[in-house]
Amino acid sequence: MFKARIRMEVLRELVEVIATLVPEAKLSISKDGISVKAVDPSHVAMLVVTLNKGGFEEFTGEPTEIGIDIEKFKEILRLSKPGDLIDLQFDGGKNRLIVKVGKVTRHMSVVDPAGIAEPKVPNVSPPGIAVVKMEELRQGIRGTESISDHVTLALDPEGFTMHSEGETDQVDMHLGKDGLGKLEAREPVKSMYPLDFFSNMVKSITSSTEVTLHVGNEYPLKIEFTLANGKGGGQFLLAPRVEED
Amino acid sequence: MFKARIRMEVLRELVEVIATLVPEAKLSISKDGISVKAVDPSHVAMLVVTLNKGGFEEFTGEPTEIGIDIEKFKEILRLSKPGDLIDLQFDGGKNRLIVKVGKVTRHMSVVDPAGIAEPKVPNVSPPGIAVVKMEELRQGIRGTESISDHVTLALDPEGFTMHSEGETDQVDMHLGKDGLGKLEAREPVKSMYPLDFFSNMVKSITSSTEVTLHVGNEYPLKIEFTLANGKGGGQFLLAPRVEED
Amino acid sequence: MFKARIRMEVLRELVEVIATLVPEAKLSISKDGISVKAVDPSHVAMLVVTLNKGGFEEFTGEPTEIGIDIEKFKEILRLSKPGDLIDLQFDGGKNRLIVKVGKVTRHMSVVDPAGIAEPKVPNVSPPGIAVVKMEELRQGIRGTESISDHVTLALDPEGFTMHSEGETDQVDMHLGKDGLGKLEAREPVKSMYPLDFFSNMVKSITSSTEVTLHVGNEYPLKIEFTLANGKGGGQFLLAPRVEED
Numbered sequence: 075m076f077k078a079r080i081r082m083e084v085l086r087e088l089v090e091v092i093a094t095l096v097p098e099a100k101l102s103i104s105k106d107g108i109s110v111k112a113v114d115p116s117h118v119a120m121l122v123v124t125l126n127k128g129g130f131e132e133f134t135g136e137p138t139e140i141g142i143d144i145e146k147f148k149e150i151l152r153l154s155k156p157g158d159l160i161d162l163q164f165d166g167g168k169n170r171l172i173v174k175v176g177k178v179t180r181h182m183s184v185v186d187p188a189g190i191a192e193p194k195v196p197n198v199s200p201p202g203i204a205v206v207k208m209e210e211l212r213q214g215i216r217g218t219e220s221i222s223d224h225v226t227l228a229l230d231p232e233g234f235t236m237h238s239e240g241e242t243d244q245v246d247m248h249l250g251k252d253g254l255g256k257l258e259a260r261e262p263v264k265s266m267y268p269l270d271f272f273s274n275m276v277k278s279i280t281s282s283t284e285v286t287l288h289v290g291n292e293y294p295l296k297i298e299f300t301l302a303n304g305k306g307g308g309q310f311l312l313a314p315r316v317e318e319d
Numbered sequence: 320m321f322k323a324r325i326r327m328e329v330l331r332e333l334v335e336v337i338a339t340l341v342p343e344a345k346l347s348i349s350k351d352g353i354s355v356k357a358v359d360p361s362h363v364a365m366l367v368v369t370l371n372k373g374g375f376e377e378f379t380g381e382p383t384e385i386g387i388d389i390e391k392f393k394e395i396l397r398l399s400k401p402g403d404l405i406d407l408q409f410d411g412g413k414n415r416l417i418v419k420v421g422k423v424t425r426h427m428s429v430v431d432p433a434g435i436a437e438p439k440v441p442n443v444s445p446p447g448i449a450v451v452k453m454e455e456l457r458q459g460i461r462g463t464e465s466i467s468d469h470v471t472l473a474l475d476p477e478g479f480t481m482h483s484e485g486e487t488d489q490v491d492m493h494l495g496k497d498g499l500g501k502l503e504a505r506e507p508v509k510s511m512y513p514l515d516f517f518s519n520m521v522k523s524i525t526s527s528t529e530v531t532l533h534v535g536n537e538y539p540l541k542i543e544f545t546l547a548n549g550k551g552g553g554q555f556l557l558a559p560r561v562e563e564d
Numbered sequence: 565m566f567k568a569r570i571r572m573e574v575l576r577e578l579v580e581v582i583a584t585l586v587p588e589a590k591l592s593i594s595k596d597g598i599s600v601k602a603v604d605p606s607h608v609a610m611l612v613v614t615l616n617k618g619g620f621e622e623f624t625g626e627p628t629e630i631g632i633d634i635e636k637f638k639e640i641l642r643l644s645k646p647g648d649l650i651d652l653q654f655d656g657g658k659n660r661l662i663v664k665v666g667k668v669t670r671h672m673s674v675v676d677p678a679g680i681a682e683p684k685v686p687n688v689s690p691p692g693i694a695v696v697k698m699e700e701l702r703q704g705i706r707g708t709e710s711i712s713d714h715v716t717l718a719l720d721p722e723g724f725t726m727h728s729e730g731e732t733d734q735v736d737m738h739l740g741k742d743g744l745g746k747l748e749a750r751e752p753v754k755s756m757y758p759l760d761f762f763s764n765m766v767k768s769i770t771s772s773t774e775v776t777l778h779v780g781n782e783y784p785l786k787i788e789f790t791l792a793n794g795k796g797g798g799q800f801l802l803a804p805r806v807e808e809d
Contacts, residue, residue: 213666216643
């Protein structure tokens with residue numbers, strides 16, 4: 075059984091984060107909240123995200139799994155406006171998720187969770203860590219997008235750099251250590267990542283003012299973020315692209 | 320002869336209402352105002368709309384008919400902004416409608432009204448009546464649009480329900496009698512209608528905060544609305560779609 | 565050498581004005597500011613535009629020429645928001661223009677200025693002159709756009725008229741001399757111009773509240789405008805279209 079009331083903005087961010095990687099996802103319900111693990115079809119990127127009971131306005135859950143179609147949730151979100159509350163209810167019996175926004179009720183068929191791949195998420199601990207302002211990260215990504223389809227993230231004791239190189243132009247964004255919320259980088263590290271994934275991941279995170287980037291040498295990127303004022307959060311993992319010499 | 324000055328917002332709503340059904344319309348001018356009757360090419364929907372003299376800022380009219388091209392009026396409206404006044408003048412002689420917005424004057428050719436079909440609008444009195452808030456109706460329609468291409472409207476002594484059913488999901492919006500401006504339904508009634516027409520009709524009504532829906536059993540829908548703070552108004556009729564068993 | 569800091573809004577208008585005619589342009593730098601001359605590929609329209617040192621927040625220049633790709637500047641502008649400052653630096657050595665917005669730095673390859681055509685701009689002095697409010701000119705252009713692909717500009721001692729004629733409709737905008745900032749027209753003059761060029765030119769001018777139109781009889785149009793509160797400015801020339809009899 076699962077019954078919850080959630081602010082539209084919180085559900086929207088959760089849905090956007092998941093939509094970055096997959097069109098269908100398995101919600102794992104427990105008495106403490108919900109969580110989702112996902113891997114994109116090309117196995118380049120993974121996501122683990124959790125929303126605690128406290129991130130809901132009301133929450134009652136018993137252990138169960140619900141397979142959801144992300145597009146249907148986007149349709150629900152389009153019925154709502156900021157400030158609205160959305161009610162979710164699932165009793166497992168009829169295999170329907172009942173979603174209410176205002177006076178509208180949708181009986182939504184669910185997807186068999188057994189058919190949805192759930193990744194084993196590896197424990198990844200890249201040695202470099204930087205806490206970066208979302209606003210600056212988004213500007214850096216916009217600057218990079220007209221240049222190339224990949225981006226290099228680098229950390230050293232002096233700060234964080236995004237670098238992108240095209241045939242004729244290059245774009246850099248350097249954030250000195252004083253401009254970072256946190257910086258841990260004893261040695262310089264850098265890796266190159268596919269820009270489309272990195273960009274979509276960052277753009278899907280909308281309520282945080284900063285994220286934590288974990289970077290290594292030709293190593294997976296870990297992006298840690300929070301949801302719902304810290305009542306939830308998660309991490310994206312993104313495989314590096316090996317630089318050609 | 321016809322000479323009038325009208326607020327942009329009033330003309331825009333009149334044009335949008337007509338545009339729901341037809342690309343050309345016959346304006347019937349009298350000394351008391353103007354009226355339009357229209358039927359869509361597939362004869363599924365009809366419109367009667369009237370704008371009284373009092374809905375104009377200035378108005379002088381003698382009985383005449385003017386055939387107008389709706390798209391040209393939309394072009395005129397795009398030249399104006401809310402608060403603007405639009406002048407219309409027609410003397411019949413040169414077969415030109417002169418339209419002024421700000422410093423711009425358009426001499427607009429008119430369409431021969433004899434070539435424009437004008438329906439005999441039947442007198443339809445479905446037994447169920449509900450006065451519904453436009454805001455709720457619009458949300459219900461948005462919810463329905465992702466589900467199906469038809470919608471069932473139902474009235475009973477307890478309230479009004481919109482219902483839409485797709486292959487896997489269904490959407491309902493129920494408004495209890497306390498949430499309705501008015502409710503007359505001694506017996507339950509319901510009919511199914513094509514959603515595109517219903518949606519376009521409702522969306523074209525922009526200045527009213529509520530409309531009156533008249534519903535019967537497998538019977539045409541009548542939507543009554545007002546224009547220009549009650550200085551005008553009209554009704555849409557929409558043929559039901561017979562439910563397949 | 566060239567080093568400057570410029571407000572985003574000023575650079576944006578300069579770029580938009582140039583983009584009206586060409587995808588690449590030669591910036592001529594001097595110690596007093598920058599200037600650009602351009603002719604469109606069909607030789608129908610020309611531009612001379614200057615931005616004085618005073619139109620920059622900071623400016624240091626020695627005589628040099630830089631060939632720029634307009635699209636790359638639009639990408640830079642998309643990284644910025646109103647109120648932002650943009651830094652430009654060129655030392656000629658590496659053939660790179662360095663552009664900074666916020667924390668983002670772009671090393672931009674430049675185009676060989678020798679490969680960019682620069683017109684000899686003729687000295688054109690049409691006899692009629694009118695100073696017209698941009699807002700009215702834009703409304704007149706919007707009215708004209710649905711009618712025809714050319715527009716006739718006419719001046720006489722009574723005022724300024726824009727006239728456009730389609731197969732069925734015609735649109736006129738008449739501005740009496742009292743509504744004009746200035747009017748010099750001893751004799752009536754008029755010429756017809758291609759609307760797309762005229763429209764794009766006028767739309768690219770965003771900070772001025774009025775422009776000066778110079779009109780003759782079947783003669784090139786001159787549009788004089790200012791940039792950066794008068795710290796810059798320029799003129800468009802547009803060849804007339806000879807009316808068919």
